[in-house]
Amino acid sequence: MLSIIKFLKDFLLFFPATLLFAPLSKIFIFIGHFNKLINWIQKNKRTVLYSDFYSPIRRYEKRFELYRFLVEHFQLTKEPILYLEFGVATGSSFRWWTDQNKHEGSLFVGFDTFEGLPENWGGIYKKGDMSASTPVLDDIRTRFVKGLFQDTLYDFLEEHDTVLKSSPKKVIHLDADLYSSTAFTLSQLVRYLKTGDLILFDEFTVALHEFKAFSEFTSTFGIKLTPVAAVNNFYQTAFVVD
Numbered sequence: 001m002l003s004i005i006k007f008l009k010d011f012l013l014f015f016p017a018t019l020l021f022a023p024l025s026k027i028f029i030f031i032g033h034f035n036k037l038i039n040w041i042q043k044n045k046r047t048v049l050y051s052d053f054y055s056p057i058r059r060y061e062k063r064f065e066l067y068r069f070l071v072e073h074f075q076l077t078k079e080p081i082l083y084l085e086f087g088v089a090t091g092s093s094f095r096w097w098t099d100q101n102k103h104e105g106s107l108f109v110g111f112d113t114f115e116g117l118p119e120n121w122g123g124i125y126k127k128g129d130m131s132a133s134t135p136v137l138d139d140i141r142t143r144f145v146k147g148l149f150q151d152t153l154y155d156f157l158e159e160h161d162t163v164l165k166s167s168p169k170k171v172i173h174l175d176a177d178l179y180s181s182t183a184f185t186l187s188q189l190v191r192y193l194k195t196g197d198l199i200l201f202d203e204f205t206v207a208l209h210e211f212k213a214f215s216e217f218t219s220t221f222g223i224k225l226t227p228v229a230a231v232n233n234f235y236q237t238a239f240v241v242d
């Protein structure tokens, strides 16, 4: 059997007949990841503590209900947190978190190009969409890091190494939409993750973007993330680090 597979593979390398299917590659890849997502939801839908699955109507504002659940369940209003948001745009979710947690020892850092998405996304959004001016907040606990994550995150992590290692609970909010941005961010933050940290995905069910980044991250780094809450049929999903 093995020698047949080997022969076929070598033959196809010499005579690349599979290229006939090249125009369908994207759809095959999408179906593969989408099925993986469906399997993941079927496996996890009953164990999440807070969920609206299955809900026929998607409402983007439901994400605030998810945040509210997290804040109450993990008692995040009164203890210091390190909140890192990747993808800030106008700052609507960033502001929500600074309003809910008033502990003077908390630090809130938002990362964004503020010049919009670095790539096209989802067949609708174009590179440069979602550009916004850096939010101005009257709160000394907040910082914004302007630029591509891929250009700014190394230096930020090096400069804040001690803070990150000794930090209180981290709330990591991934809202950059893109596979590349999410995968890069997770791969950089992995060494700072501690049991009990929270990771939120804002577009978890986009199979070829955040979901792909999530599944590759958990399998590549052997990290166990337990889903705790989800809204909009898992579109926004929050995990706790085991």
Ligand SMILES: C[S@@+](CC[C@H](N)C(=O)[O-])C[C@H]1O[C@@H](n2cnc3c(N)ncnc32)[C@H](O)[C@@H]1O
Binding pocket: 086, 087, 088, 089, 090, 091, 092, 093, 094, 111, 112, 113, 114, 115, 116, 117, 118, 130, 131, 147, 148, 149, 150, 175, 176, 177, 178, 180, 181
């Ligand atoms: C959906 S918006 C963020 C929305 C925001 N969290 C809110 O609640 O309003 C996505 C943002 O991610 C940013 N972004 C995506 N990839 C990035 C990257 N690699 N580096 C920096 N910013 C990025 C875009 O500039 C965009 O502003």
